[in-house]
Amino acid sequence: xxxDETKRIGAVTRRRFLAVMAGAAAGAALAACGxxxxxxxxxxxxxxxxxxxxxxxxxxxxxxxxxxxxxxxNKEFHSAWPYEVPPTGNLNMIQSIAHTIMQPxxxxxxxxxxxxxxxxxxxxxxxxxxxxxxxxxxxDTFTVNLRxxxxxxxxxxxxxxxxxxxxxxxxxxxxxxxxxxDKIDAPDAxxxxxxxxxxxxVVQRYVLRTNTASDVTYGPWAKRAQDLFNGGKTISDPEGKxxxxxxxxxxxxxxxxxxxxxxxxxxxxNAQFTMPKNPTAWNADQVQFDKIVxxxxxxxxxxxxxxxKDVDYATHGFPPTTDQAMQQAGIRxxxxxxxxxxxxFINFDKLGNILGDKRVRQAMAMxxxxxxxxxxxxxxxxKGVKYMTGMxxxxxxxxxxxxxxxxxxPYPYDPTKAASILTDLGWKKGGDGVWATKxxxxxxxxxxxxxxxxxxxxxxxxxxxxLTKFGFKTVVRAVTYTQHPVDIDKGNFQLAQAGWGAxxxxxxxxxxxxxxxxxNTRAVNNGGKGQAFPLKQKTDVAGDVDLEKxxxxxxxxxxxxxxxxxxxxIARVFNELLPIIPIxxxxxxxxxxxxxxxxxxxxxxxxxxxxxPYADGIVTMLMLTGRLKPV
Amino acid sequence: MGTAVIExxxxxxxxxxxxxxxxxxxxxxxxxxxxxxxxxxxxFVSTLTFFLVRLLPGNPVEVFIQxxxxxxxxxxxDAANQARSLYAIDTTKPLxxxxxxxxxxxxxxxxxxxxxxxxxxxxxxIRAYLPWTIFSVGTGLLLAFTFGIGFGMLMAYRRGxxxxxxxxxxxxILHSIPNYLFAIMxxxxxxxxxxxxxxxxxxxxxxSGQHVDWSLAFFRDAFFHASLPIATYMLTGIxxxxxxxxxxxxxxxxxxxVTVARARGLSNRRIAVAYVGRTAILPxxxxxxxxxxxxxxxxxxxxxxxxxxxxxxxxxxxxxxxDYPLMQGIFLMITISVVVAxxxxxxxxxxxDPRIRSAG
Numbered sequence: 001x002x003x004d005e006t007k008r009i010g011a012v013t014r015r016r017f018l019a020v021m022a023g024a025a026a027g028a029a030l031a032a033c034g035x036x037x038x039x040x041x042x043x044x045x046x047x048x049x050x051x052x053x054x055x056x057x058x059x060x061x062x063x064x065x066x067x068x069x070x071x072x073x074n075k076e077f078h079s080a081w082p083y084e085v086p087p088t089g090n091l092n093m094i095q096s097i098a099h100t101i102m103q104p105x106x107x108x109x110x111x112x113x114x115x116x117x118x119x120x121x122x123x124x125x126x127x128x129x130x131x132x133x134x135x136x137x138x139x140d141t142f143t144v145n146l147r148x149x150x151x152x153x154x155x156x157x158x159x160x161x162x163x164x165x166x167x168x169x170x171x172x173x174x175x176x177x178x179x180x181x182d183k184i185d186a187p188d189a190x191x192x193x194x195x196x197x198x199x200x201x202v203v204q205r206y207v208l209r210t211n212t213a214s215d216v217t218y219g220p221w222a223k224r225a226q227d228l229f230n231g232g233k234t235i236s237d238p239e240g241k242x243x244x245x246x247x248x249x250x251x252x253x254x255x256x257x258x259x260x261x262x263x264x265x266x267x268x269x270n271a272q273f274t275m276p277k278n279p280t281a282w283n284a285d286q287v288q289f290d291k292i293v294x295x296x297x298x299x300x301x302x303x304x305x306x307x308x309k310d311v312d313y314a315t316h317g318f319p320p321t322t323d324q325a326m327q328q329a330g331i332r333x334x335x336x337x338x339x340x341x342x343x344x345f346i347n348f349d350k351l352g353n354i355l356g357d358k359r360v361r362q363a364m365a366m367x368x369x370x371x372x373x374x375x376x377x378x379x380x381x382x383k384g385v386k387y388m389t390g391m392x393x394x395x396x397x398x399x400x401x402x403x404x405x406x407x408x409x410p411y412p413y414d415p416t417k418a419a420s421i422l423t424d425l426g427w428k429k430g431g432d433g434v435w436a437t438k439x440x441x442x443x444x445x446x447x448x449x450x451x452x453x454x455x456x457x458x459x460x461x462x463x464x465x466x467l468t469k470f471g472f473k474t475v476v477r478a479v480t481y482t483q484h485p486v487d488i489d490k491g492n493f494q495l496a497q498a499g500w501g502a503x504x505x506x507x508x509x510x511x512x513x514x515x516x517x518x519x520n521t522r523a524v525n526n527g528g529k530g531q532a533f534p535l536k537q538k539t540d541v542a543g544d545v546d547l548e549k550x551x552x553x554x555x556x557x558x559x560x561x562x563x564x565x566x567x568x569x570i571a572r573v574f575n576e577l578l579p580i581i582p583i584x585x586x587x588x589x590x591x592x593x594x595x596x597x598x599x600x601x602x603x604x605x606x607x608x609x610x611x612x613p614y615a616d617g618i619v620t621m622l623m624l625t626g627r628l629k630p631v
Numbered sequence: 632m633g634t635a636v637i638e639x640x641x642x643x644x645x646x647x648x649x650x651x652x653x654x655x656x657x658x659x660x661x662x663x664x665x666x667x668x669x670x671x672x673x674x675f676v677s678t679l680t681f682f683l684v685r686l687l688p689g690n691p692v693e694v695f696i697q698x699x700x701x702x703x704x705x706x707x708x709d710a711a712n713q714a715r716s717l718y719a720i721d722t723t724k725p726l727x728x729x730x731x732x733x734x735x736x737x738x739x740x741x742x743x744x745x746x747x748x749x750x751x752x753x754x755x756x757i758r759a760y761l762p763w764t765i766f767s768v769g770t771g772l773l774l775a776f777t778f779g780i781g782f783g784m785l786m787a788y789r790r791g792x793x794x795x796x797x798x799x800x801x802x803x804i805l806h807s808i809p810n811y812l813f814a815i816m817x818x819x820x821x822x823x824x825x826x827x828x829x830x831x832x833x834x835x836x837x838x839s840g841q842h843v844d845w846s847l848a849f850f851r852d853a854f855f856h857a858s859l860p861i862a863t864y865m866l867t868g869i870x871x872x873x874x875x876x877x878x879x880x881x882x883x884x885x886x887x888x889v890t891v892a893r894a895r896g897l898s899n900r901r902i903a904v905a906y907v908g909r910t911a912i913l914p915x916x917x918x919x920x921x922x923x924x925x926x927x928x929x930x931x932x933x934x935x936x937x938x939x940x941x942x943x944x945x946x947x948x949x950x951x952x953x954d955y956p957l958m959q960g961i962f963l964m965i966t967i968s969v970v971v972a973x974x975x976x977x978x979x980x981x982x983x984d985p986r987i988r989s990a991g
Binding site for chain 1: 687690691740747748749750751755756818819822823826829830834835836838839840842859897935936937939940944945953
């Protein structure tokens with residue numbers, strides 16, 4: 001019966017089963033071989049006129065696995081920057097397109113399509129690149145003169161037509177520069193005028209740090225944008241939405257480069273890709289390296305590669321233990337300022353009855369040892385905030401006179417003085433060591449922090465411990481980082497660990513925008529009250545103030561002297577009111593490998609190492625000026 | 632056993648039978664019952680996934696809006712308008728309507744577009760990443776199975792010996808180490824500390840510039856890059872197969888027919904292969920089939936460590952970035968693979984052992 005039955009249903013034997021499994025394994029292997037070319041680039045032609053291969057890609061011959069040491073005529077620089085491979089990653093180089101590989105203005109994208117200029121933060125001066133000079137004219141126009149003789153990798157001249165196309169495409173994406181600018185024109189091939197509806201010195205940086213893309217790729221899109229906006233439509237109209245959707249779906253198959261390097265599309269894997277030299281760049285001769293090999297990965301993925309000494313420069317935020325391991329391995333760690341840090345945000349809607357009085361916030365600032373917090377969080381890459389002005393301590397001397405700086409309260413760590421402030425206010429400490437207001441409100445707080453960000457969680461934990469020790473009983477609640485800003489805006493918090501300052505723009509306006517608007521006035525639009533900090537305040541240092549007006553005035557107009565007066569005022573007001581409590585200022589711990597492929601970098605006191613590493617890339621500017629040399 | 636005659640075959644239905652009779656007949660059929668159950672399971676799990684994914688805190692549109700507001704100073708309305716167009720997803724749409732949309736698209740084989748890569752279909756992303764996972768995890772699984780049953784039989788035949796004890800200890804240790812931990816140890820100790828492995832060169836699925844073709848260079852390169860994931864899957868999986876095969880073999884060795892075979896004077900080799908091995912391996916087949924179903928899900932934590940271009944790597948990224956359509960697409964695929972593998976295991980086992988089928 002058993003044998004008959006088995007035969008009747010097809011005689012599936014163990015031997016046959018094993019044969020099938022072997023076949024399946026072979027099939028799996030074949031499937032892997034046949035269908036897995038994730039490096040296929042979307043077939044959206046950059047432009048029919050370049051079909052046949054721009055010199056960019058033609059020059060970038062596929063290379064086998066790169067050598068990890070440089071050889072004669074093959075001077076490599078190894079970088080590390082995360083990216084997505086196609087089909088998720090793409091090569092649309094206009095700012096704020098999602099998942100662009102090396103999306104401008106990242107520090108290596110600046111080597112592919114160069115900006116007009118880059119900024120030396122310490123010396124307050126610009127390095128001209130695709131522009132030679134620029135100026136404000138008539139109080140409402142910013143004029144840029146372009147570099148003559150510069151060429152794209154397809155051999156075409158770099159002209160004002162490319163600039164216009166780029167800025168029209170940026171308007172499709174509602175880039176911030178268009179909040180200030182209402183008209184752009186080009187009187188000739190090498191001059192571009194930006195007419196400002198709202199004159200401001202910040203326009204200079206917005207424009208100069210723009211990476212111009214080729215008109216060959218983006219001209220047709222610019223034409224459509226120009227027709228749309230000149231026709232009185234906006235991006236919110238159906239035609240605008242359609243254009244936006246089509247543009248964000250646009251995935252060119254190569255990049256036309258103006259800078260000294262370009263991406264070899266065929267070399268892209270999810271582990272690394274190569275950026276060979278673009279010989280047509282105006283400054284190609286000045287750059288000492290033949291190619292850049294970029295390794296993909298966030299901090300955990302890239303750490304072994306760095307420790308294996310296969311990366312020459314990495315800007316990832318390494319935890320203190322890795323920092324130490326890098327130094328032990330002989331890897332130099334440079335610590336450029338990031339011009340931002342961590343702070344405590346207060347929900348005044350929920351805690352107004354306890355922390356609404358500025359003197360309580362001042363006591364709170366003195367109850368936390370900020371240096372200790374910074375040390376615990378970042379080891380040698382963190383510093384306790386000194387001036388407590390809402391902007392980076394490094395920027396303070398540039399914007400505020402010495403006399404005014406002396407009026408600032410540094411809120412030194414002094415729990416005794418903090419306790420006396422509370423006692424003067426009628427607060428009492430309970431038997432369990434927790435302070436209570438004279439109305440009996442206990443100082444018990446919950447501190448919200450993003451779970452995945454180790455630095456912020458560490459800082460929050462330390463602040464909570466110090467506050468609890470002082471008598472402000474504080475417990476940490478971690479939420480996923482994507483929910484963290486949403487919870488703050490919706491007011492679902494009491495205290496929150498959040499960032500202050502501005503890492504990408506040296507003007508203090510952006511720091512006050514973060515402290516006073518981002519999770520405060522703008523939170524209202526997000527369905528909540530956020531911090532719920534009233535921006536009209538009475539102060540000792542400036543009387544009645546409107547912080548919103550003060551902030552906007554700090555960037556308004558073209559007179560930097562007048563701006564400094566406004567910045568000084570708002571800094572002093574911030575220092576008195578402490579709408580947020582800055583805790584630490586972050587410095588980078590960037591891995592620099594010297595002597596393997598690259599000669600030693602400039603010493604730590606070189607002004608270039610004061611650049612914000614994610615805004616005006618140190619490595620980028622060193623490379624573009626020929627200061628970074630291969631061994 | 633009476634019902635067994637019609638089970639496993641397409642029932643011959645006379646044309647005059649009414650539809651409910653047909654359904655009743657199908658319902659009584661073992662194969663159709665299993666297939667129906669599998670389809671329902673896929674539907675149920677995909678529905679559950681749809682809602683669970685949306686219960687995750689944070690969503691990509693909100694994150695994007697926050698970035699635009701914070702970094703570029705947009706008004707909330709402008710940023711929200713931009714996000715809606717950029718991401719081709721409207722999270723303000725009522726959930727039931729989103730669900731109906733999802734079901735209707737899935738029914739047409741359309742898994743939607745990646746939220747974070749506008750214009751890129753989810754199926755295209757899966758097609759780009761899945762083969763590498765099938766290759767690496769599948770190879771690791773088959774190697775673990777093959778060597779596992781070999782060592783398992785050896786341990787059973789040498790039971791109580793030093794070899795048995797040593798292999799049992801090794802198998803237990805390997806079985807108890809999570810694969811992602813093993814992967815980290817490979818990278819840190821063999822790669823970074825001892826420098827025995829060129830971990831930098833081994834990252835990814837292929838070397839830079841190596842094309843997918845039918846050349847020897849391609850196969851060598853693919854195996855070179857997959858060797859660490861394969862080793863991880865194999866070594867962390869082999870312990871279970873060794874221990875299972877050992878116990879299964881020990882049970883078979885005690886059977887009467889083995890004693891009879893010995894009494895008949897058959898060679899040890901023939902007894903091991905034709906009598907003991909064939910019987911002992913039977914329960915492992917079903918487990919192997921089920922393990923095949925977990926090929927996709929098993930790579931979730933390992934691939935990111937090796938930066939290996941597989942479906943686990945992209946799933947990890949999609950969860951981090953709350954790319955709903957991509958997450959749903961991959962979860963659906965994992966569900967289907969597990970359910971289909973279970974179905975195959977059921978059907979296969981019912982043929983290898985008719986008692987299962989008769990019992991229903």
